[in-house]
Amino acid sequence: MPASSPSGSPDGSVEQQQAQMTEGAAVADEVMAALERNGVSFVGLPGKKDAKKEGSGRGGRLQLPSTVRIDIPASNPGRAALKVWEELVNVLRKDGADPAAAFVHRKKVQHAEKNIRDAFMALYRGLELLKKFSSLNVKAFTKILKKFVKVSEQQRATDLFSQKVKRSSFSTSDKVLQLSDEVEALFLKHFAGNDRMVAMKYLNPQQPKNTHMITFLVGLFTGTFVSLFIIYAILAHVSGIFASTGNTAYMEVVYHVFSMFALISLHCFLYGCNLFMWKSTRINQNFIFDFAPNTALTHRDAFLMSASIMCTVVAALVINLFLRNAGASYANAVPGGLIVLSAGLLLCPFNVFYRSTRYCFMRIMRNIMFSPFYKVLMADFFMADQLTSQIPLLRHMEFAACYFMAGSFRANPYETCTTSQQYKHLAYVISFLPYYWRAMQCLRRYIEEHDINQLANAGKYVSAMVAAAVRFKYNVTPTPFWMWMVLISSSGATVYQLYWDFVKDWGFFTPKSKNLWLRDDLILKNKFTYYISMMLNLVLRLAWAQSVMKIRINKNETRLLDFSLASLEIIRRGHWNFYRLENEHLNNVGKFRAVKTVPLPFRELETD
Known part of the structure; x- marks a missing residue:
């Protein structure tokens, strides 16, 4: 794209930028006029009468000052590259070019428009809350x-008070209504193409009404899952695959693939429980995570996802076992087909099976994996915390990738993906990754916010990485020295994590709190629930102790124990999630934060 040419690029030409500035000036003029009509004054800006007027038949429109530029923070690699490209183009065309006609990339203008639209939406939501507050x-x-x-039977005094209330400003003033109508009209004109239905989808998004179909499907899939699981248990018992002398190759292959889906399903189920509890206790998780109410998951949706995943997985287990008993050579292709089906559904571009949620999940995962190059939002570090509890899932994914992508299912040499030195090193790296990503997010937030708590939080994940490294070394070299190192490092990391869970994430142990060992504000009525939760979190945080015990059991029992411990960690995380958002919600309430802050995409250049 020949962007360095003043007239050769449609994205950065002087004519287009002047048109954009003219259109922006018109919008700014309308917004300022609407605000001034409703009593809002501006500090440091010229009044409308003193503002410069445009020539060439455009009289009456406000001329934006030449010192104002569109400013989009370089919060991710794409925006940083865009900023470098703009600087390069402006340097090349600096000689003889008008400073007021600096090159602005089309993408930057689109980001600015989106920011302004979000600011309108936040303003409209704030006005709606004020109207509700008044009523x-x-x-x-x-x-x-x-x-x-x-109680008092004093009607006259009551009439006096009633008249006073009716004459008060919050009851009689219509400024909020007028400003709300003005904002709605401006949004309708500039962001919705005069289509009121489109405008209200943005300004006042409504969550879709719950239908009985979702509840019916949850029940259908759950019943099917239970029936198929009973069939599978009978077939497995008859085949003797879970016996100590059973088919080891079957367990090595099937265990990893189907455990992966089982852990995902369990996490979805617990997230559905979280959504149900947050809704019951009026915790606004959509505002905290910045999710759109009209596309955000409900607890019924999460339960449907969990039930459908488990139903599909157990059906695949039954088919796989039937094929094995029939002597089919392609029986192991069933788990591989399940993985391909799941990946295809996740990446499916069609609007089926919660496309907005799937795309949001992939966007958050991209932000996590490329930490610290992306700005860290609440949803990003919340999801990264979930990954720290899903390390067994990541290891199962590693095995599945090795086994199926390498084509091992044809010859069935599962030992290739369990005994090779490269596999062991990769398992070591995977144990580190979630903690590393989370630590990088903390460092990014420390750089942006200068909050020393973020450095301390990063230290928590570094201690977890050290403990994971020592446990890995102990598994390779099970000597008394490394056993003591495991005890020391894991105990230190556990104490660090428990302190952060209780004090920072949950807000407990507040000094001089009226609720012993808790905080002043509690959403749940029964305080005993909080004490039980603290004990449960403490016990489940000590699950690493089984790695030191070296219990002598056969391979199948070892697999079952590992799966049980992985499930308990996910249960602990789902339990942790509720109190984490409860504390965040109470912080928002304490700071009267009901509308998100949207910075406008403009900055004023420094002039001599």
Whole structure:
């Protein structure tokens, strides 16, 4: 793209930029006029009467100052590259070029438009909350006065109070209504193409109504899963595959693939439980995670995902076992086909099976894997915390990739992916990755926010990496020295994690709290629940102790123990999730934070 040419690029030509500035000036003029009509004043800006007017038949429109530029923070690699490209183009065309006509890439303009649209949406939401606040206060005063009349039987005093309330500013003022109408009209004109339905989808998004079909499907898949699981258990018992003398190759292959899907399904189920509890306790998780209410998952959706995954997995288990008993050579292709089907569904571009959620998940995973190059949002580090509890899942994925992508299922040499030195080293790296990603996110937040707590949080994940490295070394070299090193490093990391769980993430152990060992504000009514949760979190944090015990059991029992411990860690994480968002919600309430802050994409250049 010949962007360095003043007239050769449609994205950065002087004519187009002047048109964009003219259109932006018109929007700015309308917004400022609407705000001024509703009593909003501007500091440090010229009044409308003193503002410069454009020539060439464009009189009456506000001329934006030449010192104002579109400013989109370079919060990810793409925006950073865009900024470098703009700087390079502007340097090449600096001689003789008008500073007011600097090159601005089309993508940057699109980001600016999106920011302005989000700012309108946040403003509209704030105005809606003010309207609700006003009506609730009027209703509250009315009920209080009715109660007062009932108790005191002083109707005259009540009438005086009632008249005072009705004449008060919050009851009689219509500025909020007027400003809300103005914002709606501006949004309708500039961001919705005068289509009111489109505008209200943005300004007042509504969660889709719950249908009985989802509940029916959850029940159907759950019942099918139970039936298929019983069939599989009977077939497995008859085949003797779980006996100590059973088919080791079957367990080595099937265990990894189907455990992977079982852990995913369990996590989805617990997330559904989280969503149900958050809704029951009026915790606004969509606002905390910045999810759109009209596309965000509900607890029924999460339960449907969990049930459908497990139903499909157990059906594949039954088919695989039937083929094995029939002597089919392609029986092991069934787990591989399940993986391909799942990957295809995740990447499917069609609007089926929660496309917005799937794309959001992939976007968050991209942000995590490329930490610290992407700005860290609440959803990003919350998902990264989930990954620290899914290390067994990542190891199962590693085995599946090795086994199927290398074509091992044809000759069935499963030992290739379990005994090779490269495999062991890769397992070591995978044990590190979630903690590394999370530590990098903490460092990124420390650089941006200068919050020393982020450095301390990064230290927690570094201690977890050290403990994982020592445990890996102990598995390779099980000597008394390394056993003691495991005890020391893992105990230190566990104490660090427990402190952060209870004090930082859950907000407990607040000094001089009216609730012993807890915090002042609690959402759950029964305080005993919090104490039980603390004990449960403590016990499940000590699951690493089984790696030191070296219990003598056969391979199948070892697999079952590993799966059980992985499931317990996911249960601990699902349990942790509720209290983490409870604390975040209470912090938002304490800071009166009900609308997200959207910085406008402009900055004023420094002038001599």
